[in-house]
Amino acid sequence: MRHRMDDQDTLTALKRRVIEFRDARAWGPFHTPKNLAMALAIEAGELQELFLWKEDSEILTSLQNDPFGIRVREEMADILIFLLYLAQAADVDLSEAVKAKLIKNQAKYPVSKSFGSSKKYNELD
Amino acid sequence: MRHRMDDQDTLTALKRRVIEFRDARAWGPFHTPKNLAMALAIEAGELQELFLWKEDSEILTSLQNDPFGIRVREEMADILIFLLYLAQAADVDLSEAVKAKLIKNQAKYPVSKSFGSSKKYNELD
Amino acid sequence: MRHRMDDQDTLTALKRRVIEFRDARAWGPFHTPKNLAMALAIEAGELQELFLWKEDSEILTSLQNDPFGIRVREEMADILIFLLYLAQAADVDLSEAVKAKLIKNQAKYPVSKSFGSSKKYNELD
Amino acid sequence: MRHRMDDQDTLTALKRRVIEFRDARAWGPFHTPKNLAMALAIEAGELQELFLWKEDSEILTSLQNDPFGIRVREEMADILIFLLYLAQAADVDLSEAVKAKLIKNQAKYPVSKSFGSSKKYNELD
Numbered sequence: 001m002r003h004r005m006d007d008q009d010t011l012t013a014l015k016r017r018v019i020e021f022r023d024a025r026a027w028g029p030f031h032t033p034k035n036l037a038m039a040l041a042i043e044a045g046e047l048q049e050l051f052l053w054k055e056d057s058e059i060l061t062s063l064q065n066d067p068f069g070i071r072v073r074e075e076m077a078d079i080l081i082f083l084l085y086l087a088q089a090a091d092v093d094l095s096e097a098v099k100a101k102l103i104k105n106q107a108k109y110p111v112s113k114s115f116g117s118s119k120k121y122n123e124l125d
Numbered sequence: 126m127r128h129r130m131d132d133q134d135t136l137t138a139l140k141r142r143v144i145e146f147r148d149a150r151a152w153g154p155f156h157t158p159k160n161l162a163m164a165l166a167i168e169a170g171e172l173q174e175l176f177l178w179k180e181d182s183e184i185l186t187s188l189q190n191d192p193f194g195i196r197v198r199e200e201m202a203d204i205l206i207f208l209l210y211l212a213q214a215a216d217v218d219l220s221e222a223v224k225a226k227l228i229k230n231q232a233k234y235p236v237s238k239s240f241g242s243s244k245k246y247n248e249l250d
Numbered sequence: 251m252r253h254r255m256d257d258q259d260t261l262t263a264l265k266r267r268v269i270e271f272r273d274a275r276a277w278g279p280f281h282t283p284k285n286l287a288m289a290l291a292i293e294a295g296e297l298q299e300l301f302l303w304k305e306d307s308e309i310l311t312s313l314q315n316d317p318f319g320i321r322v323r324e325e326m327a328d329i330l331i332f333l334l335y336l337a338q339a340a341d342v343d344l345s346e347a348v349k350a351k352l353i354k355n356q357a358k359y360p361v362s363k364s365f366g367s368s369k370k371y372n373e374l375d
Numbered sequence: 376m377r378h379r380m381d382d383q384d385t386l387t388a389l390k391r392r393v394i395e396f397r398d399a400r401a402w403g404p405f406h407t408p409k410n411l412a413m414a415l416a417i418e419a420g421e422l423q424e425l426f427l428w429k430e431d432s433e434i435l436t437s438l439q440n441d442p443f444g445i446r447v448r449e450e451m452a453d454i455l456i457f458l459l460y461l462a463q464a465a466d467v468d469l470s471e472a473v474k475a476k477l478i479k480n481q482a483k484y485p486v487s488k489s490f491g492s493s494k495k496y497n498e499l500d
Binding site for chain 4: 259260263264267268270276277280282283284287288290291293294295297298300301304306309310313316322323324326327328329330331333336337340341342344345347348349350351352354355356359361364365366367368369
C-alpha cells in the first residue's frame with residue numbers, strides 16, 4: 001500500500017526535487033534571478049489566460065472537471081517550480097519569508113480596520 | 126529554546142497559517158480564482174520590477190544586502206501566499222501538482238535532448 | 251487659439267516624442283527588447299492592481315473620478331510609452347503590425363463562428 | 376496604386392478599426408476594464424516568453440528573421456489592440472495620456488539628475 005504523503009511534503013523536499021530535475025539537465029546557468037522572475041510572470045500570465053472572459057461561477061464549475069482542472073493545476077505547479085528555483089538562486093527560505101511577511105501584514109492590516117474590507121493598507125482609515 | 130523548524134514546514138502547515146490570517150479578516154469572499162490569479166500576476170510584476178534595468182551580477186550582489194534582499198523575499202512571499210490562497214479556492218494539492226508536472230516535464234524534456242539547452246520542448250530536435 | 255489635435259496624433263509622432271524624451275536622458279543603452287518587454291509586463295501589472303478586488307460596476311463609476319481616473323490613464327500611458335520604445339528597439343511599425351494581426355484574427359475568428367462568443371479560436375466548433 | 380500610409384495612422388483611426396472588428400463579433404459585453412487589463416497582462420507575458428532565456432545579442436539577431444520577427448510583431452500588436460479596447464471602455468484619449476505622462480515624468484526625471492541613470496525617481500539623489 002502506497003502511503004499518501006503528498007501534502008506533508010516540506011518546501012525543502014520539493015525544492016530538492018526540482019533542483020535535481022534541473023541539474024540533471026544542466027539548466028542552472030540559465031537560472032539567473034532576472035530570468036526566473038520573468039518566467040514567474042509568464043506562468044502567472046498563462047494561469048490568468050485560463051480564467052479570462054469567464055465568470056466566477058463558470059470557473060468554479062469548470063475547475064471540478066478535467067481537462068480544465070488539470071491545466072489550472074499545471075500552471076500553478078509551474079509557478080511554484082519557478083519560485084523554488086528562484087529561492088535556490090537567491091538563497092531564500094520561503095517558509096521563513098512567508099512568516100515574516102505575515103507578521104508585517106498583521107501590522108499593515110489590523111483586524112479592526114481591515115475586517116471585511118478589500119482596501120489597500122494605505123487606504124484604510 | 127525555540128526550535129528552528131522553518132524549512133521543515135509543509136505546504137499544508139503554511140496554507141493553514143495564511144488561511145487563518147485571511148479568515149480573521151473575512152477576506153474569503155474576495156478570493157475568487159480569477160482575482161487570485163490576477164493578484165499573482167501583479168505580485169510577479171512587482172518582483173520583476175526589483176530586477177528591471179539591472180545586470181545579473183549587480184542583482185546577485187544586491188541580494189546579499191538589505192533592504193534589497195528583504196524586498197525580494199517579501200515579493201516572493203506574496204507570490205507564495207496568493208498561490209496558497211488559490212490552492213484553497215481551487216482545491217489543489219500543490220505538492221501533488223508539482224510532482225505531476227515534473228513527471229510530465231520529464232517526458233517533454235528528456236535529458237538526452239534537453240541537456241544544457243534552453244529551448245522549449247517543441248523546439249527540441 | 252491652440253488647436254486641439256491630440257487624437258489626430260500618429261503613432262510616428264508619438265514615438266518621436268518619447269524617443270526624444272529618452273535620448274535627452276541617454277537611456278537608450280538600457281532599452282534592450284528584453285528589458286522593455288519586462289517593463290511592459292510590470293506596467294500591465296500596475297494597471298491590473300488598480301482593478302483588483304473591485305466589481306466591474308465599481309470600476310466604471312470610479313473611472314469617471316480622479317484621482318482614480320488619472321491613475322488609470324497614467325498606467326495606460328506607461329504601457330504605450332514602453333510599447334513605442336520597443337517598436338523603436340525592434341524596428342516595428344505598430345500600425346502595420348496591428349493591421350496584419352487583424353487580418354490574421356479575421357481568419358481565426360470568422361464572424362459566423364465567433365459572434366457573441368468569448369471562446370479561443372481553437373475552441374470554436 | 377495603393378498609397379502606403381501605415382505609419383501615418385492616428386490612434387483614433389486604429390481604434391476605429393479594432394472596435395469595428397470587435398463589434399462585428401459582438402464582443403463588447405466581455406470588454407470590461409478588468410478583463411481588458413487582464414488580457415493586456417497575458418499578452419505582455421506572451422511577449423516576454425519570446426525573449427526568455429535568450430541573450431540580448433541573440434534576440435537582436437533573431438528579430439531580423441521570421442518567424443521570430445513575426446511572432447514579436449504579433450504580440451506587440453495584441454498589446455496595442457487590447458490597449459485600444461481599454462481606451463474605448465475607459466474613455467481614454469491615449470495620445471493625451473502619453474503627453475500628460477511625459478510632462479509628469481519630466482518633473483520626476485529631470486535631465487540633470489537622471490542622465491545616463493536607470494534609477495527610479497525616488498532613488499535619484
